[in-house]
Amino acid sequence: MGKYTKVARGALPLDTILDGDCIDMMNSLPESSIDLIFADPPYNLQLKGDLHRPDNSKVDAVDDAWDQFASFAAYDKFTANWLGAARRLLKPNGAIWVIGSYHNIFRVGAAMQNAGFWMLNDVVWRKSNPMPNFRGKRLTNAHETLIWASKSEESKYTFNYEALKALNEGVQMRSDWVLPICTGHERLKNEAGEKAHPTQKPESLLHRVIVATTRPGDVILDPFFGTGTTGAVAKKLGRDFIGIEREASYRAVAEKRLKSVRKFDRSSLEVTQSKRAEPRVPFGQLVERGMLNPGEELWSLNGRHKAKIRADGTLVGDDVKGSIHQVGAALEGAPSCNGWTYWCFKRDGKNVSIDVLRQQIRAEMN
Amino acid sequence: MGKYTKVARGALPLDTILDGDCIDMMNSLPESSIDLIFADPPYNLQLKGDLHRPDNSKVDAVDDAWDQFASFAAYDKFTANWLGAARRLLKPNGAIWVIGSYHNIFRVGAAMQNAGFWMLNDVVWRKSNPMPNFRGKRLTNAHETLIWASKSEESKYTFNYEALKALNEGVQMRSDWVLPICTGHERLKNEAGEKAHPTQKPESLLHRVIVATTRPGDVILDPFFGTGTTGAVAKKLGRDFIGIEREASYRAVAEKRLKSVRKFDRSSLEVTQSKRAEPRVPFGQLVERGMLNPGEELWSLNGRHKAKIRADGTLVGDDVKGSIHQVGAALEGAPSCNGWTYWCFKRDGKNVSIDVLRQQIRAEMN
DNA sequence: CCTGAGATTGAATCGCACT
């Protein structure tokens, strides 16, 4: 956890939408208080109007090159500012997701690295039903890019590896995600029947992000809340959210949406756990409990090596003594070895993995 | 075309590999003389210790000196320099492709915009056979990103829309390309039988780039030539190339390779023709997409068993957790079970097979 | 010659708790 003062959850405006500029509002929240940030920043900023040269002369609209550079500079400044405010809010082990397209994601990604975020993956959202390129002058723009980064290189970020592997039918999740765009009933409309927000993200995308990189009860901040997809999925999945949105019309749609969202029942939010989360069992305990006896021999999985058990739970092999892991590694000439899956004992003439005994002990512990 | 003096092709060192630093060599070539640049610059990977596979074999890391930079600032300076030299060489209607990973592509993309290039698409190379994430700490890094940009916003760039549509079985080519990495016979070896270059790109990738954005007779420059994939495909497709490579060992391999290449060789075409297998749909996607909800119950076809859906797409039954297939098999006491045909959900009082939902998704994907 | 089992390999920013 490190040496930071934990912020009481009561000090946070949980499960509400804050009204105001995202940088001001973020600066008003306590530092090191947020587990995850999801950000979908704008890139069609109309910044050209109020731009001035360093000598304070007005920008000449005819000067395209300068105009473009000034526009990039303004966008970069905006990006550095909100990323800085966001990073301050994150707990030491917190993380951030940012989504964008080729218009802005390269500038945003570079700014993230400059701000000290540590990139974990870039993820491609491959749209299964993108808008075609009508003029046939370019490739169909069929994807958007997300960047997943931790607060710093040292962060012990949350990643529910086994849950994502389960979501993907047993093979590890890749960095390219095929998901449909937001359409149909999910696409929110305003009173006039028009779409309420131009770039509403699908809940499926947020579902995967939140299942992958948060735990139930975590606090998720979305500084560009829009119509509240992040909040809706967070609530369904038993996480808390904080939204920031300065457009009243978007806030209104989001408030209404969030009222009708129900949390899934708690047991269904539990997710496939990794073995790392299970309690540690010392091998010596098997000997103490008489499941294996001093003097008994263990055989390697491949049958090529054997070692004898000693009373203190260490093994003795050819010229090697030590733990089940150390002896296994030494005999195989490997940098490391999981002794639990490497060693077998004989029962009724058959080889049985010692891991079976560990599982017995773990089962008793429940 | 604009008001630039055409350079005689005779002034260019066509179909040769120049020996030297890419920036120096580019500065020695005449301006506005190149139709297309393909660049695969160093990625600036920052690898710490060794990485071993679960079977304890060691991963052969990209630890070459040419990939090492002291800081982001040093990398940015290098990037701005070579991009500036490259842009000077392009004809007014010329274009550039740059490939990279999340380690460098955001910095490169921002530098391209700053240099005045005009982004046309970012393209995702989705690897059909990427290296897995061995420690289970992140998503499988299964793609790389290419940026396609013209020299300026005004450029009338080349895009062979119909040719790409034909390559893609009659539908518009998208911005995500599924292609295998370079292995097997295509992967060049040195005398010792080791791979000649740590990051050789597949010819199928260059084939698509060159067919899409050049015409026969165009001049293609590759400032990071390596073992010459760009040159080989250019030659096959009747384009001229100029390579720049400072490592003598790579040049030697490339020279030999290029000697054996014949124009109009169709072999690189074959890889790009992908068979359209029925796409695999993970059950978890039905949950992510809200077709089924966490906490909802599924019933077995025979009505004897039920199980509850969790947020990661696994099921929980009586004392069993796992995939739809695993839980089905366990409840039936069977060695295996096709969960797709075994499980039903309730809609309007009736039992509906979950396979109906899978078919909906598959229909959307076509 | 074919077949199947086993080995090899790929642009990778790939622990963590406890003392």
Next chain:
DNA sequence: TAGTGCGATTCAATCTCAG
């Protein structure tokens, strides 16, 4: 806080070799 030791972790494709 730095050092130590447990023990978790892989997918697709190609190549080799035995039978």
